[in-house]
Each structure stands twice: as C-alpha cells, then as structure tokens.
Amino acid sequence: MLALFSAGLVLGGLLSSLVLWLLSGLAAPLPPVLRYGVAVAIAVLAVLRDAGAVRFPLPQNTRQVPQDVLQRDLLRGSLQFGFELGTGVRTYVSSTAPYAVAVALLLVAPGWAGAALAGIGFGTGRAATPLMRIASPAGDPWDAALRARLKAITIGASAAVAVLLGWLASGP
C-alpha cells in the first residue's frame, strides 16, 4: 500500500514537473541572467515567507484529498491518493519551497531530464515522511518529533533551495 502510495507521489510529481517543463519555453526568450536572477530572488523571498518575516497569500487548492478514494478500492485508492498529493496542486501547500522550485523550473528550464528529476525528487521527498515514520522504532513519538521540527524543516528546506539555486545561477 505504501509502495503504491509512493509510486503515485512520484508519478504525480513527474506529471507536474513535465507540465512546468512544457510551459518553460515561454520564458526562453528572456536573457539567462534575468531568468536565474528572478528565480533566486523568489527563492530568497520563499525563505523570508517561511520564516514569517513577510506575509502574502499564494495560490493553493484549499482542500484535502477526499478520504473516500481509499475506501472505494484500497490499492487503487493508495495510488490515486499519492498521485493527487504528488501533483502538488490538488491539496494544501504548507511551505513556500515548492513554489520556488516550480518558478525555477519555469524560468531556468533545465531541460526535460532536469524537470523529470525534479518531479521524481518531489514525489520521493513527499514519500520520505511516511517512510521515516514507519522506519522509526515502534512506539516512538515520531509525530511529536515532526511537529517540533516542522518549522526548522520548512525554513531549512527553503534556505537549501535558495542556496542551491544561487549556486546553479553562478555556475558556468
């Protein structure tokens, strides 16, 4: 079940990233320095937003994936549930990092392979949470540990995204 859920997450992420890759052609006429500059600036803004230094709303689907997808057919529902979460557009987005990466994919246009890797990475990153929880010792208060570290994870992930994008921008 977890394998199907994880596969769905990866497939959903892959679909979204390839859609972004298709749309990235629209930004191609802009000079690279502008495209990278805006991508890095938005990533820095994402860090500030996640740290609470700035506040502004971002578009998101303010709903949860309906639980009944799991009740109809557990196997198929696990795949569908994962797929919907993996797309990143079918439910809440509680961090700004996904927006920063989406904008970077649109502006930097790393090619289909880079976009596909980003999508697979997104799904895998989402799958890491339930995988880590299952791998933790039985009876371990893992959920409480996650809650305690959630802010650090959110800010840390955004900061790492900004640093890596800045590094990519300064590359050859």
Next chain:
Amino acid sequence: MIQDARTHARRLLTDPLVPLGSLAVLGAVAMASAPVLTWAVLGGLAGYALSGSV
C-alpha cells in the same frame, strides 16, 4: 542493552531532520559533480518541506 542501543540508533536515523540534512549534503555533492542531479535534490527539498501536510 544491545536492544536499547539499536533502538537509540534507529531513533537517531529516523529523526525528521535527517532527510533535510541528507538532501542538503546530496545537493552539494550533486552540484559539484553532476549539476543536473541538483534538480532531483531541489524537488526532494520541495517535497519534504510539505511534511505533515496532506
């Protein structure tokens, strides 16, 4: 005793901060060796940032 040590090690390895740290290290390695792989790490960071969100 050994069981306690194993449980402790497992708890450390499954700490919710471990994936974040691992991705940060992987990102630096990817950037230095194969920059296209950095996109996988960027995606991973974006995905893991949504921990606790369904």
